[in-house]
Amino acid sequence: MYDREPLYVISVAARLLEMHAQTLRKYEREGFIEPSRTRGRLRLYSAEDIERLRQIKYLVEERNLNLAGVELALTLSRRLRALHESVRAARSVEEATARFEEEARDILALLGLPEPDWRARAADDARGRRAGGPTGNSAGSPTGRAIHAGARRSP
Secondary structure, eight states, X not given: OTTTSOEEEHHHHHHHHTOOHXXXXXXXXXXXXXXXXXXXXXXXXXXXXXXXXXXXXXXXXXXOOOHXXXXXXXXXXXXXXXXXXXXXXXSSHHHHHHHHHHHHHHHHHHTTOOOOOHHHHHHHHHHHHHTTOOSSOOTTSHHHHHHHHHOOOOO
């Protein structure tokens, strides 16, 4: 295993990431990463570990997430990647749609949101297309939701 993949000891990984080695240990304790170990118990970080640590660094420093937020973001990232693969492997549009809806329900529940009624939304969308589409940018449209969700509240 060690001769096929580049592995970095903690000091090199910390230097590559511009992070303190203690921070890497903390992220390991949190369960965000699990570096392999030598027989002498030295941590060895793979390219995948380094990439995950870069994501964690971005989430903490650029998105200002705390560790609970990082954990949620990593979980969502993993599930979205798995969903992408699952949908690509589907044999039909119906199967892909069913896989998407099932995972989307689970993800929304994880975020504390109610389960959507996909059939009602599809019927509404179909009626809108038959009627010539929506006029204007309502809060119910995807663009309206994006604008509303991104709006800042004044203090």
